[in-house]
Amino acid sequence: MGRELARLQDFRLLKFQWLDSHQVFVTSENYLSKKVSQIGTMFLNCVGMCCSKPTTNTTSSQRQFPTLIEELCHQFSLTDLRKATNNFDQKRVIGSGLFSEVYKGCLQHDGASDYTVAIKRFDYQGWAAFNKEIELLCQLRHPRCVSLIGFSNHENEKILVYEYMSNGSLDKHLQEGQLSWKKRLEICIGVARGLHYLHTGAKRSIFHCILGPGTVLLDDQMEPKLAGFGASEQGSRFMSKQKQINVDRVLGCWGYTATDYLMDGIITAKWDVFSFGFLLLEVRIDPIIKGKIAPDCWQVFVDMMVTCLKYKPDERPTIGEVEVQLEHALSMQEQADITNSNSEYTLLSKTIISLGVKKCIWCNQNYFLQLIFSI
Ligand SMILES: Nc1ncnc2c1ncn2[C@@H]1O[C@H](COP(=O)(O)OP(=O)(O)OP(=O)(O)O)[C@@H](O)[C@H]1O
Numbered sequence: 032m033g034r035e036l037a038r039l040q041d042f043r044l045l046k047f048q049w050l051d052s053h054q055v056f057v058t059s060e061n062y063l064s065k066k067v068s069q070i071g072t073m074f075l076n077c078v079g080m081c082c083s084k085p086t087t088n089t090t091s092s093q094r095q096f097p098t099l100i101e102e103l104c105h106q107f108s109l110t111d112l113r114k115a116t117n118n119f120d121q122k123r124v125i126g127s128g129l130f131s132e133v134y135k136g137c138l139q140h141d142g143a144s145d146y147t148v149a150i151k152r153f154d155y156q157g158w159a160a161f162n163k164e165i166e167l168l169c170q171l172r173h174p175r176c177v178s179l180i181g182f183s184n185h186e187n188e189k190i191l192v193y194e195y196m197s198n199g200s201l202d203k204h205l206q207e208g209q210l211s212w213k214k215r216l217e218i219c220i221g222v223a224r225g226l227h228y229l230h231t232g233a234k235r236s237i238f239h240c241i242l243g244p245g246t247v248l249l250d251d252q253m254e255p256k257l258a259g260f261g262a263s264e265q266g267s268r269f270m271s272k273q274k275q276i277n278v279d280r281v282l283g284c285w286g287y288t289a290t291d292y293l294m295d296g297i298i299t300a301k302w303d304v305f306s307f308g309f310l311l312l313e314v315r316i317d318p319i320i321k322g323k324i325a326p327d328c329w330q331v332f333v334d335m336m337v338t339c340l341k342y343k344p345d346e347r348p349t350i351g352e353v354e355v356q357l358e359h360a361l362s363m364q365e366q367a368d369i370t371n372s373n374s375e376y377t378l379l380s381k382t383i384i385s386l387g388v389k390k391c392i393w394c395n396q397n398y399f400l401q402l403i404f405s406i
Pocket residue numbers: 125126127128129130131133149157160177193194195196197199200245246248258259260261
């Protein structure tokens with residue numbers, strides 16, 4: 032397994048260099064030599080986070096908006112947040128986004144003991160993301176979505192304060208390769224639950240749009256929560272006719288970005304399902320779990336992954352269906368582990384995942400893509 036786990040058979044590989052940053056598709060020896068989490072985040076269509084400074088002429092709806100947010104969410108003074116981060120000390124930086132830095136902060140709560148938070152300080156280009164995150168997150172309450180504790184909105188400083196996720200992002204753990212197969216499955220189920228809530232649980236559907244291992248954070252119990260809502264979009268009311276959102280600019284990461292968007296710039300819930308399929312692919316790619324996967328569990332898992340990655344959005348399942356199937360896969364694994372005392376499994380044959388024919392949007396040629404797992 033390992034380096035040879037996912038061999039790509041692409042008959043026109045050299046022609047595929049346009050996916051150069053996507054190591055699943057292009058490696059010198061046709062093998063998967065780097066994990067997908069090492070893919071650099073790339074801009075699509077010149078990035079959608081441009082933002083203008085707030086104007087002084089506000090409409091009545093604009094005046095109402097901050098009032099609502101202030102009611103739902105605590106407003107911190109800049110002084111409090113400076114104090115909490117030792118004046119934004121670089122030693123406190125725990126992560127960074129495209130237009131922000133995230134600090135580990137320490138706040139005092141009504142004179143009681145300190146509590147740790149994550150403090151995201153946006154640079155000027157990220158002000159639109161600040162607005163979007165605050166608008167969405169103050170409406171969301173779900174154990175699988177990171178909680179917004181408050182914000183600070185000063186003329187030149189836009190800052191969000193979140194619950195602190197002490198185990199950081201999933202991509203770090205995938206790189207370290209320490210997660211057991213069962214834990215990986217549980218994390219995927221948690222992520223599916225979070226997405227299911229976003230798609231169906233709020234008044235209007237929310238599409239995360241940049242789901243990946245970097246936007247899945249883990250708490251002290253290693254439970255996952257969705258984060259990074261700065262590029263999310265709101266769709267139609269749940270149960271009403273699915274509305275498509277046309278976007279002309281969006282952030283994305285090659286591989287995790289649904290092919291349908293690349294074609295026509297339309298976002299639906301199936302966009303996130305595609306990204307989720309890619310996440311399933313990535314959590315599977317690791318030699319450490321060799322021999323740990325029960326064949327029945329593997330079959331359900333792979334079937335789900337393949338349908339999530341279907342080229343046509345209509346052929347992809349809803350995230351609710353994915354969640355149910357992954358729970359089924361987990362229970363199969365647990366059952367197998369009970370009967371198989373040493374918990375070592377052999378998958379009898381190669382598994383071939385056919386991702387079908389893909390058309391290159393630049394050269395307009397078709398490519399046939401397969402991933403071959405020999406475990
Ligand atoms: N609540 C948190 N607790 C702990 N670490 C966090 C938290 N939020 C973010 N981080 C760290 O900061 C990194 C970047 O955060 P996030 O995913 O929110 O940024 P982003 O969405 O890429 O940023 P941007 O909105 O600027 O594009 C994460 O990968 C994680 O390491």
